[in-house]
Amino acid sequence: MKKNKHYIMGPTIENPDDFYGRTYQVNHFFKMINGTRAFASSSVIGIRRSGKTSFLKYIVNESIYNKNVNHESPETILVYVNLEHRIKEEDDFYYFVLKNIQKCLLAKKIEINLKEDDIDNLSSKFEKIIEATLDQTRLVILLDEFENVVHNEKFDLSFFSFLRSFVSNSFAWITATRESLYKLFKKRNFKKDISPFLNVFDPFPINIAELENYEAKKLIKEPARDYGVEFLENEIEEIIKLAGRLPYFLQAAANEWMKLIESKVPEKNRFEDAKFNLLSSKYNISGQIEYTWDKLSSDAKDIMRLSTKGNLKFEKYSDPQDSLLNYGLLNLDSNILTCSELFKEWILRFHANNILPSFKSVFISYSHQDSTIALKIKEKLENENIKITMDVNKLYPGMNFKRFIIDSIKKTEVTILIVSENSLESPWVGYETIKTINREEFTEDKKFVGCFIDKDFLSENVLLKKTEKIKKKIKKIRKIILKHEKKNIEAKYLYDRLSGLHFLQRHLPEIINKLNKSYCINISESCFNENIKKLINFLKKM
DSSP: OOOOOSSOOSSOOOSGGGOOOOHHHHHHHHHHHTTSSOOOBEEEEOOTTSSHHHHHHHHHSHHHHHHHSOTTSOOEEEEEEEOTTTOOSHHHHHHHHHHHHHHHHHHTTOOOOOOGGGOOSHHHHHHHHHHHHHTTSEEEEEEETTHHHHTOTTSOHHHHHHHHTTOBTTEEEEEEESSOHHHHHHHHTOSSOOHHHHTTBOSSOEEOOOOOHHHHHHHHHHHHHTTTOOOOHHHHHHHHHHHOSOHHHHHHHHHHHHHHHHTTOOHHHHHHHHHHHHTSTTSSHHHHHHHHHHHSOHHHHHHHHHHTTTOEEOOTTOHHHHHHHHHTSSEEETTEEEOOHHHHHHHHHHHGGGOOOSSOOEEEEOOGGGHHHHHHHHHHHHHTTOOEEOHHHHOOTTOOHHHHHHHHHHHOSEEEEEESTTGGGOHHHHHHHHHHHHHHHHOSSOEEEEEESSSGGGSTTHHHHHHHHHHHHHHHHHHHHHHHHHTTOOOHHHHHHHHHHHHHHHHHHHHHHHHHHSOEEEOSGGGHHHHHHHHHHHHHTO
């Protein structure tokens, strides 16, 4: 068997004959060119190695253009510009775009008469050349690696407004990035509104994600046939199961499978051998997965971990899930989200301790005087792969504490209240409890569990006892505030404490009533080991 050169892993595909799939994306683009869709700017989005550059090179290829374009429509020149690494300031951008425009004009034998005396600078030349070009033809400029411009602080709002000014029925920008333009610009945190620039782009981007199943099969089969290898249908399915349908991983897997056939490895061993070899150092698959992983948000990572369990259900309107599907990192089958075996194996190797259960997380509410027992519970639950949210691991310097409480309760399914004499006198614990009770009353996705250290809350006179203590604290703070006022010292933090105590005093009867009616577990030292198991079982059965 001669050396396989037809599976292309890494380099940009320059020859259209080596380009497979993307039928929908190609049609989407040429519908715009042909006028069956509005002539509009558009964004191409895909992770690294997804094939964005190959796609752009494919659609600007003359033979592909002539094959897909409607020749009754006005002539359109497609100009490809690679912005990778070379764009440091605005003049660099104008220079490289103009260089590529002029190259395309020369190839099309279109001459432009320009009076150099009228040009003051490069941006002026850029503007006049585009205007002169549009007098003769429509123009679409494809900007590859556009994030290099967005990330660069030297490109300010006026620059993007300048780019927007060219957009018309005869001119469009096509940007290629790894994230949506909205997310990229959000990271720049412009002081003024960037939406006028973003609004010129088609709301439906061209996602360079996984191939369609028939496209993936074609990519596997056709290069192999050049070498007299005819993959069996079950082998093709195995390769897709192993690699998913992103071309980079798919071609690497098909290439490795051919090598195993050449080495006469038994068919029953090929899947595991291919998986092992692909994740070994001789391939860069692990490096590519790691790079992709590092770019994901923490929520997206959690979803990828959960997908390894094989029972992750698709949720409508979940932004992280939608992003992972658009990137081609997850596959949706019968309403279940799964990742490829390569990603699954990599996650299990390097992130096995972080695989989460089917519910999202638990919020632990406690008094800091009870932090020892709170941290002990946290450790036990995390050992069972239950995700914990509490101030020690999620509250960072500068964060608004009240906002942290509200967000934590919203994003978790269970609130565990560590009940003690200390917590019943804590305004913050009272606030967390009331917010949980309110959410539980109006939604079915929130549960409340009490874990008590002492039985003080069960006492018949607990309300009288705690109310009296709270009143004493209120009286003490009022005296301190009065001293500050006499010296004209504003002490907002004291008013906040006073407000918190008044809140606790008003809501303490409701809290005590809730505890007496709720599922509560004794986690005092004498029965901690026995009852923590009951708590874990309760959470897992939810």
